[in-house]
Amino acid sequence: MSLLSIKNLSVRFDSQAVLEGLSFDVEKGDLVAVIGPNGAGKTVLFRALLGLLPFDGEVVWPKNIKIGYVPQKLFIARDLPLTVMEFLQLKGAVDEEIYESLQAVGFLKDHRHHTDQHLLRAKIGQISGGELQRVLIAYALINHPDILLFDEPTAGVDIGGEETIYSLLEKLHQKHGLTIVLITHDLNVIYRYAKKVLCLNKEKVCYGTPQEALNPKTLEELYGTKIGLYPHEHHN
Amino acid sequence: MNTIINPSLTTSLIVGAIVGAASAYLGSIMILKRMALVGDALSHVALPGIGIALAFQLNPFLGAFTALAIGIFLIWQIERRTSVPTEAIVGLIFTVALAIGILVTPEPDLLEALFGDIAKVSIADALLAAALSGLIFTIMIPVKNKLVLSLISPDLAKSQRINTDRLHLVFLALVAVVVALGVKVVGTLLMGSLVIIPAIAAKNVARSFSGYGKVSLIFGVVSAVAGILLASKFGLPPGPLVVLASASVFLITLTFRRS
Secondary structure, X not given: OEEEEEEEEXXXXXXXXXXXXXXXXXXXXXXXXXEOOOXXXXXXXXXXXXXXXXXXXXXXXXXXXXXXXXXXXXXXXXXXXXXXXXHHHOOOOOHHHHHHHHHHOOOOOOOOOHHHHHHHHOEHHHOOHHHHHHHHHHHHHOOOOOEEEEEOOOOOOOHHHHHHXXXXXXXXXXXXXXXXXXXXXXXXXXXXXXXXXXXXXXXXXXXXXXXXXXXXXXXXXXXXXXXXXXXXXXXX | XXXXXXXXXXXXXXXXXXXXXXXXXXXXXXXXXXXXXXXXXXXXXXXXXXXXXXXXXXXXXXXXXXXXXXXXXXXXXXHHHOOOOHHHHHHHHHHHHHHHHHHHOOHHHXXXXXXXXHHHOOHHHHXXXXXHHXXXXXXXXXXXXXXXXXXXXXXXXXXXXXXXXXXXXXXXXXXXXXXXXXXXXXXXXXXXXXXXXXXXXXXXXXXXXXXXXHHHHHHHHHHHHHHHHHHHHHOOOHHHHHHXXXXXXXXHHHOOOOO
């Protein structure tokens, strides 16, 4: 079943094409990784999918679809007077829903353990990068979305934390059948976790399972140079 | 020189407390939106409106509010349609408004328009202040969560189908209402203090968002009441004393701020 259908999507900023004639479908239960060099239009694609910017072409979602969105980077002032719990409450869900979501991302394991309670009362600008990312996923998971759009899961998180974020996404994908579309720079992640990969450089360079879609030729087309198999970039 | 005597002192205190509360509460969001100086600058936009109203013997509040509504609408439009930074737009509009205001305000009234005179408030002013502050809280309570979300991440807010542009306009309109009210208490030049100082003082001590809004509101009321009482006791103009009272609150809270 197709959950998202994109036909001939183009986005222009001041008459300069950022995305050009992009078409692909996302099936229910897919885990799609979007890959491409800096400035390839990955985040712009997400923003178009969410209806945050004007575009040409078609983005078709089923009626009443619930989309969970995890934005790339949030610059939250350290002294912003907003606790983690208050942030999660901004979605307008009851507390039970919030606790359920927190458990899904690995908080509150031992029955609302006091260290987690401590986290919930902390100011959101003062928690660590890894904690913030998990809190943002928990926020996206509140109210059981049909699909999760995740812009660069690893941005700003150390290696140890990085591992948890991906295994967490895989668990959500497998256990809850959640459809996930994520932007990543990391080819390792794609081979290990993604069902499908979309190579993007203004236009669609490849789409399919990592095994069939990724080869030295598509990677060269994507990055414009001959590239070893595992480019590892972390900035956008 | 002592202009405040009972029973008008009671009316002044009521109006001061109500306006102090509403401005401080809105101010708490303005500070988070990094709009601190917008409130200050906007109050200057009220001046030509007050001047024209006084010249035609109309209620100065109406004049102030009309001028502010026009100013805010212009700022909102320029913000949406161009990439000129808000502070540049506000800087332009408020200095132009101040220049026009000084030209059109009849000279005997200029001082009052610039520095306010809460000693002259009437029962009607008090009722108006109460009604409009009630309106501000009625609108703010259901939208404050959306405002906070849109200041953390406009994309996240929009992805939840929150119309951030319209939300911003509603917020600016409320700011216009509170500034028009506050001009009566401390005047156009000092109005910024009513929205800025209680909120930055509250930010020093607040540990949560709900606490922040309440503490800001309390600081707003305390500063207004203390300022008006001190002015009455020492026969000084109330506006500057309200500002100094809130600045004292800020200094005290500074000792609680953890780095």
